[in-house]
Amino acid sequence: MKNKILSPEELTTNAIALIAHQLRSSLGGISSASDLLLQGDYGKFSTGAKEMIQMIKIRSDRMLSLAETSINAARLESGVFDLRPENIDLAHEIKMILAELEPLAAEKKIKLTAQIVLPSRVFVDREILRNMIFNLTDNAIKYTARGKVSVLCRIEGDHLKFEVADTGEGLTAEEKKMLFQRFHRGRETKHKHDGVGLGLYVVKKMADAAKAQITVQSRGKNKGTTFRVLVPLKI
Secondary structure, eight states, X not given: OOOOOOOHHXXXXXXXXXXXXXXXXXXXXXXXXXXXXXXXXXXXXXXXXXXXXXXXXXXXXXHHHHHHHHHHHHHHXXXXXXXXXXXXXXXXXXXXXXXXXXXXXHXXXXXXXXXXXXXXXEEEEXXXXXXXXHHHHHHHHHTOSSXXXXXXXXXXXXXXXEEEEESSSOOOHHHHHHTTSTTOOOTTTTTTSOSOSOHHHHHHHHHHHTTOEEEEEOOSTTSOEEEEEEEESOO
C-alpha cells in the first residue's frame, strides 16, 4: 500500500503539532514555576522582580495557549476529537478562563468584562466550550488596541448562547470570508500579533463538532467585532 502524499498544509499542520507537543510540557513548567515564585514559596522579591516574573508568566501562558490550539487543530484534522458532554459548572469555567486572560488584557489596558447568567450545571462538552470561549476572547484581546472586550453567556430556549464583542480592528467583508480558514491571520495584521492563524479555525471546527452555529458581525475596519455562538443543549 502506497503512503498517502500529504498536502503542504497537512505537512505544516503536522509539523506545528509535533513542535507544540514538545513545547507544552516545558512551557507548563515555566508557568508553574512562575506561580510559585509569585506566591512567595521561594522568598520575597522586589516589586520590579515581581513584575518581571509576571511578564515571564504572561509570555509562557501565551505560548502555552498557542501550543494547545495547534494540538487541537491537528486532532480535529485527524478525526480523533470525540464529543463528550457532561454536567459542568460552566459559569465557574468561564470565570477561570477570564482570570487567565485578564493579565493579557491588563497589559494592553483593555477592560475585560463578563455577563454570565447560567444555572449551576449545564450539559455541554467541557473541552469544546473552554476552547471556543478561550480562543474567541483571546482573539478579541489580541486584535483590540484600546477599549474593551465583553463576554456574554446565557441560556436562550434550548441553546447556550455566548458572545464575545470587542472595540478593536474590525473586519472587512473580504476578511469575513477568509476568517475561519487554516493559517489565515489577515493581510494587514499578520505581522503585528502572535499566533499561527489556527485559533478561529479551531473554534469553527469545534462548533461544527458540537452542531453549534457561529456568526460574526463587524461594521468594518476599526469598528469592532462580535462573535456569537449558539450551542444546542441536547446534542
